[in-house]
Amino acid sequence: MSSKLLIAKSEPLWNTDKKIVSLVGGLVVLLFALPHFGLNSFYLHLMIMIFMHAVMAQSWNVIAGFSGQISLGHGAFFGIGAYATSFFYVEYGVSPWISIFFGMIFSGISAILIGIPMLRLSGHYFAIATLLIGISFQVVFQRWDLVGAASGLWVPMTSGDSWMALQFHTSKTPYYYVFLIFFLITFYLVWLLSRSKLGYRLRAVRDDPQAASSLCINVPNYKIIAYVISAMIMAPMGSLFAQYILIIDPDRVFNIEISIIVLLITVLGGIGTVWGPIIGAAILIPISEYSRIYLGGTGGAVDLILYGLILMLICIFRPDGLISFVPKNILERKKQR
Amino acid sequence: MKILSVENLSRAFGGIKANNNISFEVEEGSILGVIGPNGAGKSTLFDLITGYTKADTGKVKFFEKNIFGLSPDKISNLGIGRTFQKLKPFADQTLLENVMIGSFVKEGNIKKARDKALEIIDFVDLIEKRHHFARELSTGQRKRLEMARAMAIEPKLLLMDEVTGGVDQKTIPGLVELIKKLKKSGVTIITIEHNINIIMEISDNILALDQGERIAYGSPKEIQNNKQVVDSYLGTYDAA
């Protein structure tokens, strides 16, 4: 008996396969080097969109995949981030680097205010509530004169590239690196989260809240923590997006399409996994960008047709997402010991 | 020292008195068996004690401390663990992960929490299945998973709801041994059981419920001979 126990205890905590680590490392190096291979503006834009959407999806993954709360209005936090940097720059000349934090704080506070009454609701009720909230944000911002109402905010362009104002006009490359770094940091933090005590407890809350509370887990508190973390991951993407396009309005940043796409990407890639959002973004964003080119004006609607269709197909045939195609050799090997 | 004392605990659902003025005490280090026909209110009693359902009236004291009205997570924090009649494993997680969530309560470091979980999994004799997903386990194994998970929080009092229900015959002696091992390690146990042989074998005291009311409390021998219990539930019992 105890020999088996000794073997079990000697196992490594995580299957840090040397091969996977070096693969990831190589990938990271490649990503840093990519712009130097002479990528033109379109490809840089594509990569930027992939990074951004991967982080946005990861944000949704934290609340939905790790904690089991389906939010259909996550775009609200994106919009808050976008307005935070734009507003403080336009009104007070504050550098976006600082207001990114304002955006995170506002989102975090919103998450707490929304979360306290809503997160005690069961799945469907919460989903509907978030749908209502997402649309409410759009409605409210469309009528809020302080932030430009329906016309939104136009961020004044600097004469050249400016790191302080987070604007670059000569080339997309600086944007590429900013988004890349945010992407890598977020990915790493979420990866740490999934392996932490907090991560374990969130999964318990997701899988069976009643059982979780019999194990000393204060379920409502943990749901709120997850929601706040999720909101604070989303907001910076809104902020960076605002700096990327320099014109924001309620329809662009509080659009329900944002909430739709983060859901789709995560479910497509593999909800509840760390890699899912990245896989989903890497596949979906190129499809979306290319369809926009080839299908021109109607590209918008065709995008959504595809999204709806893919979402339904995944739910029917592969609810665990595309990541479930990755062979589970490592796990199987473990079982045989 | 009375580890648990319950006074006049009542709870009604609509017109039905699921628990009606139930009172009893549990000695530290003992095993209390709870018996009664289906619908007697046994699981409701557990839900009331552990805070899953709010009692209408009554007092519950754990080591003299009033725990009435506390939420389930606070109650488990004080040292009361439980298993559920309708099993609640974390289905998409492995056995090890399930138990680790329990061991995280007392152990902050992940490696130490994992090792402790492994020790408990070994204690319930499931070490080979540690990397299996909970949904892949048999009923008997899931019952042991729940016990292991509840034990991982190092409870002083463990409430077990029908651990031998739905389990095939040959697994039962193992479970009984487990319960005895637990008692020896100092855990006080309250167990709801339908298997009369087991209850008579392991219990120091037995609480008999019927239709939400306490109809008897005493040693196994006293209960065997209690006419009301025999009529409502036991039928005739042939002592081994």
Next chain:
Amino acid sequence: MTSEIILQAIVTGLMMGLIYALIAAGLSLIFGLMDIVNFAHGEHLMLSMFSSFWLWSLFGIDPIFSIPITILLMAICGILTHYFLIRYILKAKMLIQICATFGLSIFIRSIAQLLWTPDFRNIDKPLLEGRLEVGSVFIGQPQLFASLVCLVAFFGLYLFVTKTETGLALQATAQDRHAAEILGIPSNKMFAIGWAIGLGCVGVAGGMMANYFFIFTDVGINFALFAFVAVALGGFGSIIGCLYAGIIIGLVESLGGLLIDPSFKLLYVFAIYLLVVIYKPQGLFGRY
């Protein structure tokens, strides 16, 4: 702010509320049967309105006469939805079920946008037009008929579910599908019937509203949200609850728009939703 204006708002709200009630009833029926929230409910409503529109625009059939066709089309749509999508997700996790019907709503809405463009349409000079004057209150004839038809349909639904054999079979399946199956009631068939009736209700509502409402691809969104709130307010699974809830929502929308600000109607209804789910999570008549 005269009492006449307020009375007008009350009457309008009441009429609209009856329509919300029927739409919500369809949603509630489906949820009660199989624990699935049809997030595409608004889009189904939109389809029924377009059905009325195209039957009028292409074949010259007035909405009053095309209603039976619309109802039939929607019932078929319900059966198809069950057969091609819902059937596969009945055993899936709630998350997946939500995503599936959510995906359906996106799909239907965007195909509609592609085929029919997002332009606003309306039916010109339907047979049912004009308005009545009752005391100081103006009541649009199409609105009045729409609400009355919805009310009748609502009670028709209620009687069907509580008094007919099929209706009782539906109730049995809703309460415990396995027990019902043992008694010889095939769940799959019941579910399909549930979808057919649920979307049939939507067909009635949409078909009648086509007489006076603007018809466009996004029209379903608001109605869907109000329907969700109505079902939550009335209690998930309770049909009668939908009637009370629908009327309350209609009144709040109308009076709120009048007394406070018309552009925030959604927020008032949202406020109701918040109050209900926080203070009485089972809703007025709910099972949960």
